Amino acid sequence: MSEEVKPESVTLYPVSAAAAPEQEAVCIFGTGDLGRSLGQRLLQSGYRLVYGSRRPHSCGPIPPGAQVMSHEIAAQSANLVFVCVHREHYDFLETLAPQLKGKVLVDVSNNLKKNMYPEANAEYLQRLIPGAHVVKAFNTLSAWALQNGPSDANRQVYLCGNSPEAKQAVAEIATKLGFAVQDRGSLAAARELEDFPLQLFPEWRLPMHLTIGLTAAFFFYLLAREVIYAYVDEGKDISFRIMVSLANKVFPIVSLILLSLCYLPGVIAAVLQLYRGTKYKRFPDWLDRWMLCRKQLGLIALALASLHVLYTLIIPIRYYVRFRLAAHTISQIRENKTSVFDTTMGWRTDSYYSMGILGFGLYVLLGISSLPSVSNALSWREFSFIQSKLGYLTLFFCTFHTYLYGWDKFLRISYYKWYTPPGYMLCLVVPSVVLVLKVLLLLPCVDKSLTRIRQGWERTDPEDISKKSLLT
Amino acid sequence: MSEEVKPESVTLYPVSAAAAPEQEAVCIFGTGDLGRSLGQRLLQSGYRLVYGSRRPHSCGPIPPGAQVMSHEIAAQSANLVFVCVHREHYDFLETLAPQLKGKVLVDVSNNLKKNMYPEANAEYLQRLIPGAHVVKAFNTLSAWALQNGPSDANRQVYLCGNSPEAKQAVAEIATKLGFAVQDRGSLAAARELEDFPLQLFPEWRLPMHLTIGLTAAFFFYLLAREVIYAYVDEGKDISFRIMVSLANKVFPIVSLILLSLCYLPGVIAAVLQLYRGTKYKRFPDWLDRWMLCRKQLGLIALALASLHVLYTLIIPIRYYVRFRLAAHTISQIRENKTSVFDTTMGWRTDSYYSMGILGFGLYVLLGISSLPSVSNALSWREFSFIQSKLGYLTLFFCTFHTYLYGWDKFLRISYYKWYTPPGYMLCLVVPSVVLVLKVLLLLPCVDKSLTRIRQGWERTDPEDISKKSLLT
Amino acid sequence: MSEEVKPESVTLYPVSAAAAPEQEAVCIFGTGDLGRSLGQRLLQSGYRLVYGSRRPHSCGPIPPGAQVMSHEIAAQSANLVFVCVHREHYDFLETLAPQLKGKVLVDVSNNLKKNMYPEANAEYLQRLIPGAHVVKAFNTLSAWALQNGPSDANRQVYLCGNSPEAKQAVAEIATKLGFAVQDRGSLAAARELEDFPLQLFPEWRLPMHLTIGLTAAFFFYLLAREVIYAYVDEGKDISFRIMVSLANKVFPIVSLILLSLCYLPGVIAAVLQLYRGTKYKRFPDWLDRWMLCRKQLGLIALALASLHVLYTLIIPIRYYVRFRLAAHTISQIRENKTSVFDTTMGWRTDSYYSMGILGFGLYVLLGISSLPSVSNALSWREFSFIQSKLGYLTLFFCTFHTYLYGWDKFLRISYYKWYTPPGYMLCLVVPSVVLVLKVLLLLPCVDKSLTRIRQGWERTDPEDISKKSLLT
Structure with missing residues (x-):
């Protein structure tokens, strides 16, 4: 999101997990709360992390150890991109279609209420960038769980998407982050997953x-x-x-x-x-x-x-x-x-x-x-x-x-x-x-x-x- | 199946789910109770449905929106065929082997008691049509659940089969129908699945x-x-x-x-x-x-x-x-x-x-x-x-x-x-x-x-x- | 393993499952307790079993119906090898790297306490034989369950490994042995699986x-x-x-x-x-x-x-x-x-x-x-x-x-x-x-x-x- 412009990065706690030699790179679009929380956890789990931001030089604090680049460059540095951006801003991603071609896009978004939009966020994302493999995942977790790892009702990551390979790649990350993965089928299940966190009995x-x-x-x-x-x-x-x-x-x-x-x-x-x-x-x-x-x-x-x-x-x-x-x-x-x-x-x-x-x-x-x-x-x-x-x-x-x-x-x-x-x-x-x-x-x-x-x-x-x- | 010959189709309730543009076609062999119940649910979930029948013009009522054809033609119209036929009538399928080659055959049958036959129904089907990819599935659900969707003890669809791709295809449908899928391995597990609905503690x-x-x-x-x-x-x-x-x-x-x-x-x-x-x-x-x-x-x-x-x-x-x-x-x-x-x-x-x-x-x-x-x-x-x-x-x-x-x-x-x-x-x-x-x-x-x-x-x-x- | 040298094989109970025509062969390295228990169960489930032993002619009792050979020959007779050897003796496997190339190696080992070694046993095995596809599995089961099949807390086999095909092969065997399989992702999860049996609340x-x-x-x-x-x-x-x-x-x-x-x-x-x-x-x-x-x-x-x-x-x-x-x-x-x-x-x-x-x-x-x-x-x-x-x-x-x-x-x-x-x-x-x-x-x-x-x-x-x- 990068709404807040801050002159210097706040110092977070040091990342203890020593960098493994074959560190895999992942990319996160958006440096808002969700992007920061998820990024911290990814860094702790030994991933190399690149943030994509509209204003890479003034995007606010990011977890130490991560890099911030423009969306274009960031997208090229990893095969897997977490889209931590509100749905209303998805349209700018259309211009990145060439860079995102063949990449795995993880849609972690939720809406504020049910049926806000005619189609699920993940389906909308897939329509915007048909060349990417969109996977809906992680959206059923609380921000707390995204930052601190699994806890009681936050143990399972539900996945859906049309590409089995893309789902496999996301499942690997979720497993490394400590979650249990449940495959919920094709992207048609995305709406169900997006409605899940909203329900209260x-x-x-x-x-x-x-x-x-x-x-x-x-x-x-x-x-x-x-x-x-x-x-x-x-x-x-x-x-x-x-x-x-x-x-x-x-x-x-x-x-x-x-x-x-x-x-x-x-x-x-x-x-x-x-x-x-x-x-x-x-x-x-x-x-x-x-x-x-x-x-x-x-x-x-x-x-x-x-x-x-x-x-x-x-x-x-x-x-x-x-x-x-x-x-x-x-x-x-x-x-x-x-x-x-x-x-x-x-x-x-x-x-x-x-x-x-x-x-x-x-x-x-x-x-x-x-x-x-x-x-x-x-x-x-x-x-x-x-x-x-x-x-x-x-x-x-x-x-x-x-x-x-x-x-x-x-x-x-x-x-x-x-x-x-x-x-x-x-x-x-x-x-x-x-x-x-x-x-x-x-x-x-x-x-x-x-x-x-x-x-x-x-x-x-x-x-x-x-x-x-x-x-x- | 198709025992009852009726002159005109009974009007069922209208299918509310609007036809999506890229409707996928599935085929059901048999227009008996099971075929009709499953067919209704498939139509509601947005599939295009073709029934295969021995007597396509006098096969009794079918859900509106579905077509009835001969087995040969029906088999060619879809890549996935549900076999809603009693095991005793499986032998006629042997003549359809050329049309069914490479297709996914879903065996949903159950027997009236344990050990009625030396081999599982699904294994028998696979032996009859070696060129098809037989998947055992849906048989653990009640007819009620097949028609009305998942409920308490009817939430899980157990699958088994020898082809991972065929299982994936069936899993997709089960997911779209609202069920949770559990893969139970190769077709050797079919007997276990067929015995499951028979057991009473x-x-x-x-x-x-x-x-x-x-x-x-x-x-x-x-x-x-x-x-x-x-x-x-x-x-x-x-x-x-x-x-x-x-x-x-x-x-x-x-x-x-x-x-x-x-x-x-x-x-x-x-x-x-x-x-x-x-x-x-x-x-x-x-x-x-x-x-x-x-x-x-x-x-x-x-x-x-x-x-x-x-x-x-x-x-x-x-x-x-x-x-x-x-x-x-x-x-x-x-x-x-x-x-x-x-x-x-x-x-x-x-x-x-x-x-x-x-x-x-x-x-x-x-x-x-x-x-x-x-x-x-x-x-x-x-x-x-x-x-x-x-x-x-x-x-x-x-x-x-x-x-x-x-x-x-x-x-x-x-x-x-x-x-x-x-x-x-x-x-x-x-x-x-x-x-x-x-x-x-x-x-x-x-x-x-x-x-x-x-x-x-x-x-x-x-x-x-x-x-x-x-x-x- | 194979510490006890006995002149003649002890007669175990007869294997009742009649040999199916297309019996699949699996290999077990090690004829100790674990190897014997697992072997019995594999034979009962209709597998053809070959033991690999350092001293094939004096390796102690093995279940009747199984063969004992040298490691080299045994490895060549099957695509899937269970490594029922203590981690301390893994190093000899390095010499078998050519024979094990492309094979699926199942690491079933556990340690006596946590953090005994810097890396997980399965990761160590993978490093020794980079050409093989190591899968960590079965280690969370008790010896009793390995010999007698699933029971209460021994119903699930957790798998992890880097090759999806290798995991699929192991999952098939586990399913045939009657267990429910849970994929836990890549080999990086091996340490977690190895620690699981050690924990006591x-x-x-x-x-x-x-x-x-x-x-x-x-x-x-x-x-x-x-x-x-x-x-x-x-x-x-x-x-x-x-x-x-x-x-x-x-x-x-x-x-x-x-x-x-x-x-x-x-x-x-x-x-x-x-x-x-x-x-x-x-x-x-x-x-x-x-x-x-x-x-x-x-x-x-x-x-x-x-x-x-x-x-x-x-x-x-x-x-x-x-x-x-x-x-x-x-x-x-x-x-x-x-x-x-x-x-x-x-x-x-x-x-x-x-x-x-x-x-x-x-x-x-x-x-x-x-x-x-x-x-x-x-x-x-x-x-x-x-x-x-x-x-x-x-x-x-x-x-x-x-x-x-x-x-x-x-x-x-x-x-x-x-x-x-x-x-x-x-x-x-x-x-x-x-x-x-x-x-x-x-x-x-x-x-x-x-x-x-x-x-x-x-x-x-x-x-x-x-x-x-x-x-x-």
Whole structure:
């Protein structure tokens, strides 16, 4: 870039790596931040470095050990040129086409936002200088990693380009700089690479908004039903219950709803395929988007379920619970009552806990299987076995856990404070619908039709359609 | 393929990707489900698509934008041909050998079961058309992924083939379709790739059967000893204890046995090597199979141990436990008894919990280190340090935890109901044997011999054998 | 190699893989342990095998099916030669330079310790025989894996070499032997590959030492303050509390300190950059080393936090706790006291638990995101969002959790036994400093300067420096 004109070069730390005899030369166009950072690292790794600059004599500080020349001369001194220039200034490179012919041009640029330009920067560069071999690389690394070498999310250099030899040359440098190289194919992949550093969990946005919305809704609903109701109706201040008791209702409720929302689109898709009688018709856009964020929905649901587990397990060490238990024992003694052990209650609460534990165990298994390295090691048959079969089992366990929690409260009018149902009843709606629909889809007659459709068979008789749609 | 003859093409959704000027042509043989799914995706990714069909004019619906021709003409229109035809129909391709000469043939086929044919489909195809460059690819993806692009376990396309250029061409297409490519070497790897989609956790089968068997055995054993005994002997119905108390005995018992079974084969192998005096003799088949499923045994043991932890932690919120504790307090008051704090009991129970927690913590560490991405990042020295050193420490902690649980009950006759030992005593047998054998193997004299053998030294003196075998 | 001279070959297990017609020949130099192990596996995979030996007629046992010849003749019988000879004996290979010209030489050697020789073994081999194509490979596998095929941490064969064709040939063999191949670039990477098997968690050493030191220090500090103090001052033996109560103080204390130590170097670096007015000056060595082990510090802190969670959750099932609760209830009844529920106490303890749970939940999220496969799938923007933003939030939650634990004890003199502060007060020092500094760095005026510096801007005016440094 060379925007800043400085009279003398700032002294950087000395380059320790002694110059090897067969030092390879590389060239960097641009002496801005990116060019300096990358240059330092190249010098440290034993390369001979030549900067190309518009104003070679007033281009600002460059790492000691490097030379600065005009672009024309610099280009001739090396076979590989890093273009550390903003895309807006690429046009001047067109005049260098003769000098750059046959050279490897490494495009490291990124844009400030997606779709700023009709074509990827690297494709634009290739179009400007058709005689050069453009390779897109290094742009997914942070400036920190370019200067200091690989660190956690900065370990891999993604490459793409049309010339295998050019990619090989860039891969060599990346390897020497300590990075792991991943070839992403031809220059057509450049746009994808350029968009990568810009993304901030794009596929998590919709599920996160949904989670925040549901959490807020249930929080205020339960706040009204429990805390405010107790204050209005009985004049009791139980606001301290917000921190644990209320949280431990909101989290499992939202978790169960999110988990069922993972499986609802699959059921809807099956119904749609049955109705349409073909698998080749595209699903509506909202269904496609929904299906694409099932994994994220499930992982958020797992996180909330984990919080539910922790909130449940600390119950017995809470001051409030200890106080209540002691008070209960004391009152029993003072009133000289003897309570009798209720075996049904024993069965019910123990089953309730057991279902919850097994459901959570399977849930964690689903979570582990969606770690990238685990899911890559599975065949899709194995993956779909876990995510579908075990997933429905998880949903069943968790739903059953919630029904056992409700037990006979569904019928007792006293639980419907202010004529509103408790939170756990509301959260049972979607999972129950999903499970019932799934059972219907597993009926042999329905399942057979669906399997045929998914194997590519198409129904053409219009009467057939109306007949079949009755089944779903 | 092309079994279904339909008079008119079904209208699919419009292909949105505008035709790029330099559209590359690919050819698909076969207009069945696979050919149509793959074709749709290729058209969307901007390829020009030609189908080859036996009956080009009556081959059923094809995606709009594609052409259908006879196999001969279709083959000539593209350099790359996807063979979406069942292996049984490959023989007709032999007649196309002249047209297919020098072309890249992509074999995407799978079989219905393993070892259906003496050679891999791709190798068979290569033998039929020696002049073509056969590449095995895409067969590990589900039909869903072929039509809709990459998803979780469908992200990687595995390639193999004898021609690097042909593989490069297929890799380019796979990359453009959005997949990550993994080269698996020459066509000799085709069989492995063809078997991959068929597998459903093959290496988990034996450990799962063992787990189910052990769990069932201990469940009925403990059911008899606890629930049925209480009913027969004392007339009490404590069947509600099945859900939590019994589960929380069966799970840790099976877990500890499975964990020790992970380390038993290593010890047996060492004894065998010492006895034989060489490492070059193959182990018996059962030992080999056993050693190959140690990882799975360990992971199932970890899952059961995690359930044990959860079942233990919910103990204090159980209705039964709260009832019993309150009843105990009440009876103490009514009978005006004062119980004295027993420091030994304090030491014992706290040590018991502490051992359990530390053992479980190490256990989770072992589990994390066997995640593919973590174990790949470890050197084998590091991996064997964790799995061997820390693994034995885990086994020791967990065994010690169980001994502390038993404490002095081993000697009290009242615990041997119906003359059977409690479950935790039974589960201590294998781990104790493993730990004792391991300590013997770590004795300097034994350890030295073993190390020498493992470094390639072989004992030849027969007297030496008899002498050494006394040590083990 | 070939030190042991034996009259007759030991019979190994029969090679089952039937000889394929087009068996490829490979050669192994050296008949020691490594050569035999590798040879067995090559024979099983269907290769024709020729050993090269200094004493072909007395070289000790070799796997049946292999031939032994002199080095000269053996070299001529195959295009690919595995050099299974110690580096000290490489010099004799120089005499074979004519026979090895154009051959692929696979260097599988390792050294006993790092930096034993000025150049990597493979580079030394290449220098001895410049006409051969040296490929470094297989050295990262254990002898066990070389003989028996891939297993967990032995799945990947890392290659490097200057000739792509030679690497391709070695990759083919590795694939046939069942391994996954990773190309690591040119022969310059050989040293890295040779150091890999030697390492035993090098980056974990400093954090582990720190952890052990801190744990020991706090253990003895708390032992003195709690157990010994109680014994000396009140004559009570509460030594049983070491196992759970003390552990549950030491672990969270060390965990919080380690967590804050993850974020302290980042804050120091920012202060340093602000003071210096440039990002191009290198950090002091201690700061660099510190920054490189932040991930390890964080993971150990997470492990200790997990232990803290488990130790906390078993509190209510401890004998001591149950005894104390019952005793409290009994004393309340006997003394006919009625305790009143304290809402402030309810708020405080519930907030305390809630903060702890949320902090731990975020903590686990940080841990998951540092799994290699997860962090590789993240862009650095995403990774730094999690590790920085969510990381500081975690630190805040955990610090707040500890302050809530302390509550009003900070001001009560009775808690300062023997004039020493309780452990949790000590552990709050570093996190509080980090959080205060971080808030200062986020002040708009400071943040703007820092951002400019990190974008490559450099301050040159000396007055500017003194002015700015006042802010930090």
